[in-house]
Amino acid sequence: MKLHARKIAALLSAVLAASFVGTALVQAQPATPAPDNGFDVEQLFAGTCGFCHSDGGRAAGRGPQLMNSPRDDDFIRDRIKNGKSGAMPAFGAAFSDAQIDQIIKYIRALKPREG
Numbered sequence: 001m002k003l004h005a006r007k008i009a010a011l012l013s014a015v016l017a018a019s020f021v022g023t024a025l026v027q028a029q030p031a032t033p034a035p036d037n038g039f040d041v042e043q044l045f046a047g048t049c050g051f052c053h054s055d056g057g058r059a060a061g062r063g064p065q066l067m068n069s070p071r072d073d074d075f076i077r078d079r080i081k082n083g084k085s086g087a088m089p090a091f092g093a094a095f096s097d098a099q100i101d102q103i104i105k106y107i108r109a110l111k112p113r114e115g
């Protein structure tokens, strides 16, 4: 019985230690300000577009691969702004022109992942 209680105490302090380390790690994150008022295009793409454009746009998914797109910037801008009926939602109301420019830049800069 005494042993049992000790085990529980040990377990509890392990859990406490783990959660303390977790908190410390979170607090240790440097506060790097994302460019353009917190607009993180890579994160945005992963969260908003990645559902259909796989691997950050590097591979086809529900939508086509965007890396090495043969389309010109105007086409890409139009597709993001207006979407395509039945295929892709329009994002013209969600993003400013400057943000869409950043998304186009992101698409143009896509490279295959290393390794």
Ligand code: HEC
Pocket: 045, 048, 049, 050, 051, 052, 053, 062, 063, 064, 066, 069, 070, 071, 076, 079, 080, 084, 087, 088, 089, 091, 103
């Ligand atoms: C619900 C799925 C879906 C989401 C979400 C989505 N797309 Fe698409 N996207 C598609 C489909 C499907 C097409 C192909 C449309 C067609 O038939 O021409 C496409 C086409 C495109 C094209 C044109 C590619 C080409 O070569 O024709 C671009 C650029 C694009 N999407 C960018 C984006 C961006 C940027 C986002 C996020 C802001 C996004 N998409 C979110 C489904 C999606």
